[in-house]
Amino acid sequence: MAVLRTILYLVVYPGLLFLFIYSTFCEWFDRKVYARLQNRMGPTHTGRFGLLQPIADFVKLLAKEDVVPEAADKRLFSLLPIFGLAVVSTAGLLLPVWNFDLAAPGPTSFSGDIIVLLYLLSLPTLILFLAAWASTNIFSTIGGSRVLTMLFGYEVPLFLSVLSPAILANSWRLAEIAAFYQKKPLLILPNLLGFLVAVIAVQAKLERTPFDIPHAETEIVGGTFTEYSGKKLALFRLMMDIEMVVSAGLLAAVFLGGFPGGALIGFVSFVIKTLFVIFLLALLRAMTSRIRIDQVVTFAWKYLAPLAVLQLLIVILLKGILP
Amino acid sequence: MKFQIPIGPQHPALKEPISLRMTVEGEVIRDADIRLGYNHRGLEKLAEDKTWIQNIYLTERICGICSHSHATCYVQGVEKLMEIVPPKRGLYIRYLVSELERIHSHLLWLGVAGHEAGFDSFFMYTWRDREIVMDLLELISGNRVHYAINTLGGVRRDIDEGQKAKILEGIITLRKRSEYYFHIGANEPSFVARLAGVGLLTKEQAVSLCAVGPMARASGITRDVRKEDPYAVYDEMDFEVGTAESCDVLGRVVVRVKELLESYKLCEQILHKLPAGDIVVKAPRKAKPNEAVSRYEAPRGENIHYIKSNGSDKPERLKVRAPTLANYPATVEMLKNGFIADIPLIFAAIDPCICCAERTVSLVNIRSGEETVVRLSDLRRQAIERHKNAPPKRNAVWPF
Numbered sequence: 001m002a003v004l005r006t007i008l009y010l011v012v013y014p015g016l017l018f019l020f021i022y023s024t025f026c027e028w029f030d031r032k033v034y035a036r037l038q039n040r041m042g043p044t045h046t047g048r049f050g051l052l053q054p055i056a057d058f059v060k061l062l063a064k065e066d067v068v069p070e071a072a073d074k075r076l077f078s079l080l081p082i083f084g085l086a087v088v089s090t091a092g093l094l095l096p097v098w099n100f101d102l103a104a105p106g107p108t109s110f111s112g113d114i115i116v117l118l119y120l121l122s123l124p125t126l127i128l129f130l131a132a133w134a135s136t137n138i139f140s141t142i143g144g145s146r147v148l149t150m151l152f153g154y155e156v157p158l159f160l161s162v163l164s165p166a167i168l169a170n171s172w173r174l175a176e177i178a179a180f181y182q183k184k185p186l187l188i189l190p191n192l193l194g195f196l197v198a199v200i201a202v203q204a205k206l207e208r209t210p211f212d213i214p215h216a217e218t219e220i221v222g223g224t225f226t227e228y229s230g231k232k233l234a235l236f237r238l239m240m241d242i243e244m245v246v247s248a249g250l251l252a253a254v255f256l257g258g259f260p261g262g263a264l265i266g267f268v269s270f271v272i273k274t275l276f277v278i279f280l281l282a283l284l285r286a287m288t289s290r291i292r293i294d295q296v297v298t299f300a301w302k303y304l305a306p307l308a309v310l311q312l313l314i315v316i317l318l319k320g321i322l323p
Numbered sequence: 324m325k326f327q328i329p330i331g332p333q334h335p336a337l338k339e340p341i342s343l344r345m346t347v348e349g350e351v352i353r354d355a356d357i358r359l360g361y362n363h364r365g366l367e368k369l370a371e372d373k374t375w376i377q378n379i380y381l382t383e384r385i386c387g388i389c390s391h392s393h394a395t396c397y398v399q400g401v402e403k404l405m406e407i408v409p410p411k412r413g414l415y416i417r418y419l420v421s422e423l424e425r426i427h428s429h430l431l432w433l434g435v436a437g438h439e440a441g442f443d444s445f446f447m448y449t450w451r452d453r454e455i456v457m458d459l460l461e462l463i464s465g466n467r468v469h470y471a472i473n474t475l476g477g478v479r480r481d482i483d484e485g486q487k488a489k490i491l492e493g494i495i496t497l498r499k500r501s502e503y504y505f506h507i508g509a510n511e512p513s514f515v516a517r518l519a520g521v522g523l524l525t526k527e528q529a530v531s532l533c534a535v536g537p538m539a540r541a542s543g544i545t546r547d548v549r550k551e552d553p554y555a556v557y558d559e560m561d562f563e564v565g566t567a568e569s570c571d572v573l574g575r576v577v578v579r580v581k582e583l584l585e586s587y588k589l590c591e592q593i594l595h596k597l598p599a600g601d602i603v604v605k606a607p608r609k610a611k612p613n614e615a616v617s618r619y620e621a622p623r624g625e626n627i628h629y630i631k632s633n634g635s636d637k638p639e640r641l642k643v644r645a646p647t648l649a650n651y652p653a654t655v656e657m658l659k660n661g662f663i664a665d666i667p668l669i670f671a672a673i674d675p676c677i678c679c680a681e682r683t684v685s686l687v688n689i690r691s692g693e694e695t696v697v698r699l700s701d702l703r704r705q706a707i708e709r710h711k712n713a714p715p716k717r718n719a720v721w722p723f
Contacts, residue, residue, distance in 0.1 A: 038447040138328055142350075142663065209441055210513045218336035218439045218667040288513040290441020292664045293350060295516055 014098045019089055022271075023241035024054035029275055030244070030282050037286035054241070058234050066230030073134040080134065081228075081235035084127040088242040091120035095249040096175040097259050097270040112172045117250060118159060124243055125151050125205065128214070128224050131236075135227035143223030146214040146293050150204060153300030154211075158201035160308035161194035164315040165254050174250075178258020188257055190318055194311035195255040197304050199277070202247045203284050204296065206240065210288035211296060248277035325353065328663070332361045336439060336667035339677035343670065347663060355658040357651055363681045370641040375401055375475060375610065378638065382628075383469050385643060386679045388431060391424045392621035393628075393643070393679075394473045399554065400617030400630040401475055401638075404610040413477030413602040414555045419490075419593045420463060420472050422586045426497065427456045428622035429579045429586075432674045433504060436576060439667040440517045445507065452500045459493045462486055477603030487594050498587045505580045508573075518573040522657040522669035525570055532653040535646050536624020537582065538673055540566045541574035548620040559596070562589050572672045609636045621646055623674045645679035 009015060028043060028051055035042030043050025068074055093108045094117045125147060132144025166172060168187060169180035181188055204211040215223030222228070228236060252273035253259070259266040259273065291299070325348050332340040340361035346354040366385060370378050378401075383394040395417060402409065409417075430453040437445030457467050463482055464470035472478045482490075508514065524534065529542035539546045547564040549557045565581025567574035610632040619626045624646030631640040650673040657669050 038444045039451055040447060138326070142328070209443070212441060213664070216441060216664065218441070219664050221335055286444045287511075288442070289437065289445070289511070289517055290664075291513050291516055292662055294662070 010093075014093060014095075016089055019092050019242050019245065020238065023238065023245045024058065025051070026245050026248070026274065026278055027054040027241045030278055030285075033279055033282040034286055037283070058238060061234035061237070062231050064230040064233075066232060067227070069135060069137065069227050071136045072227065073136075076130065076134040077227075078232065080127050080131045081232045081239065084124050084131075084239040085235050085242070087120055087123045087127070088239050088246060091117055091246045092242060092249075094120070094174065095246065095270075096178050096253050097249065097266055098263075109173065109175050114162070114166055114172055114174050114177070114254070117174070117246075118162060121205065121243065121247060121250070122151075122155065124239060125155075128207075131228070132214075132224040137226045139220040139222065139226045140224060142220050143214045143226070147207075147224060149293055150207075150211065150213065150296055153297040154201040154204035154304065157197050157300060157304035157308040158205065160305070161197040161201065161311055162250065162254055164194050164308075164312045165191045167312070168315045168319060174253050175258075178253050178260075181257040182260045185257060187318075188255065190314055191255055191311070193307060193314070195251065197308050197311065198251055198255065199280050199284070200304060201300075202251065202277075203281055204300075205247065206244055206281070208281065209285045210291045212290055213293050213296065216290055244278065244281070245274060248274040248281070251277050330666055330670075336670070337677075339675075341675070341677045343658075343666070345658070345663070345666065350662050350664070352658055352661050352663065352666070355655050357655060359651075359677070359681060361681075362678045364678070367641050367643060370638055372637065374636045375405075375606075375608075375638070378641070379473055379475070380469075380471065382641075382643075383471065383473075385645070386676050387468055388428050388676060389424065389621045389623060389626070389679070390469045391420055391472070392619055392626050393645075394471075395421060396617050396619035396621075396626045396628045397630070397641070398473045398475060399619065400615040400628050401610065402606075403615040403617065404613050404630060404632050405475065405607055406611075407476050407604055407606055409477040410601040410604060411556075411598045412481075412600045413604075415593050415597050416463075416478045416480075416482060416602060417473060418556045419482075419590060420460065420470055420478075422589045422593070423456055423460050423463070423490075424470075425586050425622045426583055426590075427453055427460065428674075429583050430456065430501075432579060432622075432671075433508075433576070435671055435674075436518075436572075436668070437514075439671045440514060442511075442514055442517075445504075445514070448500075449504060452497060455493050455497055459490050462489060474603060475606035477601070479603070481602050482597075487597070491591065491594060494587050494590055498584065501580060501583045501587070505577075505584075508576045508580060515573065518576060518668065519569070519571060521572045521665045522661060522672055523570050524653055524657050528656060529570075529653065532656060533649055534624075534653040535649045536621070536674075537575050537578045538624065538650050538653060540564065541578045542570045543568045546625075548618045548625050552618055554618065556593065560589055560592050562592075572668050575672045609634060623647060623676060623679075624649060643679075645676060647673065647676045648680035650675075651680070 011017060031053070032042040032050070043053035046052040046056045068077055094113050096109065098106065129144045129147045132140040132147065165181070166177050168191070169177040171177050171180065207214055215225055225233060225236060249270065252270070256273050259270045261269065325346055328345050328347055330343040330345060331337050332342045342358040342361070344356045344358070345352050366381065370381055373381055379394050379398060382397040383390045385393040430449050434446040434449040434453070437443065437449065460470060461467050463486060464472045464480060472480060524538065524542050526543050529539050529544055534542065535546065543566055545564050545566055548554070550564050562585045565578050565585060567577045569577070612632055612634045614629070614631040617628045617630070626646055627644040629640070629642040630638050633639040654670060654673055658666065661669060
């Protein structure tokens with residue numbers, strides 16, 4: 001029975017199947033919001049309101065011809081999409097939606113899980129870089145170097161801003177952090193600055209406009225994904241979608257007071273809060289134009305990092321004042 | 324480490340085939356090389372086989388965006404050769420279409436600039452509003468792209484009061500929207516950060532490299548054929564030449580938006596002053612032996628047609644110098660020491676119309692890099708020889 005439950009946990013809910021369905025829904029939501037902001041319709045045809053469009057895209061990509069370049073490192077090239085998908089799905093298991101019960105923690109809720117989650121969210125960046133490098137295409141190589149250059153920009157502000165609420169809550173466990181802010185909702189307010197920094201950093205992590213530099217199609221064709229096609233590209237796209245859901249979930253858990261109310265109500269608040277974060281990300285995407293790689297690094301170190309440090313300072317001072 | 328990246332002949336940033344080869348060091352471009360000839364269609368030669376009237380429709384097809392520019396430039400020249408003067412009303416309608424075309428071309432370019440900069444929302448908005456002017460053009464001429472309104476000695480269709488009212492109404496909307504784009508283009512931080520200081524072309528460079536159109540005007544040169552050498556109706560109109568002093572891509576955006584606003588003014592003036600009378604005079608079938616140069620300010624800059632007649636009903640020679648060709652030397656200068664990320668922006672800033680500028684084919688030897696211009700007969704002979712001697716090669720290697 002325990003084995004069956006574990007399998008269900010990993011494969012159905014909150015594992016692969018749920019993450020797949022929910023992330024495609026989030027992609028639909030993102031596309032729809034983005035389209036409406038641009039005065040377009042967005043997906044309308046497949047399914048009701050075009051809800052099935054991301055799944056249709058996924059299936060279509062699965063059916064496409066899968067080309068592996070002659071010069072590429074074939075094993076690495078083929079393994080990386082699977083590896084990336086595994087990493088982000090594992091990260092998804094750590095969210096405190098399904099680990100809400102503090103008294104009886106599940107196997108994926110432990111002290112320090114926020115660090116593990118951040119680590120697992122950093123890995124896709126490295127996977128993208130390796131994928132670009134393994135495909136040996138000149139556009140991919142430039143894309144790969146851009147992925148890493150950007151990583152140096154946004155990673156530190158993201159860590160600083162996500163960890164400062166944890167410092168205030170005095171815990172490295174996501175469920176405990178969420179519970180702390182549920183008890184004292186007013187303390188969410190001093191973290192708003194960090195939330196802002198984190199949203200921008202997550203936008204950069206997900207490589208969306210204005211940070212879609214590694215795969216800027218007008219400059220370097222497909223960038224990182226130039227040589228990827230068919231199933232592998234489908235898996236990479238799914239990876240990015242799940243990464244978006246997990247990042248949004250992380251921000252919601254840390255900055256927006258988590259998901260109170262047990263399994264069902266907690267789940268509803270998870271949906272609402274992640275969609276809110278994704279809405280902000282879509283808004284940012286629609287309002288800005290792509291900036292240059294040097295501008296990203298300058299921006300990150302000139303504005304994001306100092307703001308994140310300021311947030312940390314606020315939290316430390318607050319901690320001294322609070323009983 | 325230096326390496327070459329190929330932009331084109333096929334590349335998502337390019338809507339038409341052209342090859343740009345960038346020698347880059349990291350993200351910085353050290354050298355640029357432009358190669359043309361992927362879209363050569365032999366239009367000039369073809370023109371020698373067609374009559375004066377048929378050639379209007381041929382020249383219109385040199386380009387899809389500035390179709391009216393080429394046709395008008397050609398018609399102006401032929402009218403000079405035939406010594407006919409079109410009636411005023413015909414001229415007014417002809418240049419009304421010209422200005423509407425300029426509006427549609429600049430709106431299209433604004434969208435493209437937004438897309439190249441990764442600002443897709445801007446692209447969607449400008450292209451939505453471009454539909455208004457496309458509809459107006461369809462209202463006047465019946466077509467959205469190749470208007471076919473010109474004929475020797477005037478225009479083919481008249482406009483009535485209802486159409487006039489509709490055009491004026493459309494222009495009011497467009498003006499409001501363009502002012503909004505002016506605001507966005509000058510204020511949205513990430514957009515400005517992307518455009519300001521990119522693709523610098525100083526005033527001296529612009530003069531020495533013979534830049535034309537918005538490129539020259541963005542470098543502070545007041546160069547506009549409509550003002551310098553006013554043809555047809557432009558000496559009766561009140562308008563200004565929009566310029567900018569910033570010499571960069573942002574300046575080119577500003578110049579184009581200013582021109583949009585001037586074009587709205589021009590359209591309104593043309594419509595208000597529209598005289599009564601005929602729209603066309605009868606043109607002779609043949610032209611006396613002579614030659615003519617026709618200048619026209621296309622949306623992209625000065626367009627020149629040289630036409631030579633030999634007394635028959637066909638031109639002996641038609642030479643087209645499209646504005647894009649005049650801007651290529653400046654483009655190479657602008658690309659140097661820029662970033663890879665700026666290639667599409669700088670290249671798009673000249674509003675390249677590649678098929679306009681394709682007047683010859685040059686062959687490049689991939690191994691030695693040697694370039695030669697050959698005659699078609701030589702090319703045919705070479706091809707036959709090659710296929711006789713060498714069996715078709717399998718596993719051909721991608722040259723880059």
